[in-house]
Amino acid sequence: MSFLSVEDVTLEYRNGRESFIAAERVSFTVDRADRFIILGPSGCGKSTILRAIGGYLKPVGGNILLDGKQIEKPGPDRVFVFQEFDQLLPWKTVKDNIIFALTASRRFPRAEAERRAAAFIEKVNLTKFAGSYPHTLSGGMKQRVAIARAMAMEPQILLMDEPFAALDALTRSKMQDELLQLCVDAKFTVLFVTHSIPEAIRVGTRILLLTAHPGRVKAEVESRNADPALIQEMLFDGRMEQGTAHV
């Protein structure tokens, strides 16, 4: 049995009275230590799928099982890294943000949390900024803290929702390398949502392609021998590219 299985999941997105189908009968499975990418243009429901796995949203059909158990609500076994820079608690320093995450979620006792916080801050090269408040950091540094915080929590799976999308191209490519290094070292299971084909190929081991309106699974490819042009064609059926292709 696979580690995470998404079976025939349909998700609705509510906007006032109307509801739209964000994802329709999506199925896939993720194994331990996979870096699984959900790739698709805007409107394919990839973030919504991630939110459902996070427990923030109930599917209207189908099942999501983590380690054989149905997902009911958000919990610290599935930690999110968001795209937005405001995901750090602004009233806590870098180090306290991580310590708070570890102790509030009862993953680690205080002393152990402090030790882990220091260790993970060092892993993302922010030791000098451990005592700084988030508003004094750059966007890239904030994302690094968010990643360090998520990893320090030692979740069963890391859910990353376009964590680098709001960064400039240079920072973005550096962060991709860093993330890759951290994941390979620690054998994290990662579910990573992006709309960038190069990013998907660079970061992932397996890539799920979704088409838009509503989100449906188009194909699944191994990133080792993935061909960007072919992926592009599969996503858009040879039409003009609608999404944007960042590096």
Add this chain to the structure above:
Amino acid sequence: MFENSFVRKVVLLAVLAAAWEVYARWLANPLLFPTFSDTVAALVSSITSGRLPRAVTFTITLLLKGYLAGLLLAGILTAFASATRIGADFLEILTSMFNPLPSIALLPIALIWFGLGDNSVIFVLIHAVLWSVALNTYAGFRGVSATLRMVGQNYGLSTIGYITRILVPAAFPSILTGLKIGWAFAWRTLIAAELVFGVSSGSGGLGWFIFENKNQLLIPNVFAGLLTVILLGLAVENLLFKSIENATVRRWGMQN
């Protein structure tokens, strides 16, 4: 040295005091307008005689009682409003009805309900504090970003933990604004209420100190009382709230 805003303000204050002194001496009518030096002398003697400190203690104690009771009720109302839709409507209706109503206008009815004494004043103070604090806290909670909410939920906190450890600090800039407005309303209301019936429970407050001295035509003492009201107001608004602000929302970069 003139670059320092504190120095500039001190110089301005000195100029104002000097102007006051000169004008009062020229007017030479201590019943209408005592000199600055007479006022300071009256202030010092009122302090050393213990009358002014007693009045201040009385006023501050009463104010704290009303303020804290107002905060407690505001907390309950906000919790109710955040938890249910009917609670939100309730808060909205009550605040839009009562916020424009100056608290002092409730004093006559409070006197009928609670009689002469602390309770009437506390009732009026609660009214002064409650709406602005509840409204601002509720607006602050609603303004907490979806991302921050999801981060908070991700940690699996209990409802109480989620409110106290995520929502309250995230909404703190608005809450602090509410506290400041509530304080300003309460302070003005209390002095006004005391001017009307400060003698209620044997020892009067600052407002009563002013009123009583006016009746005895001790005008320098009236000015000393007014000066005390200004100084206390300044101390709370500029020292207490400023230092809370510096230690929290400014430090966190949350103030816009």
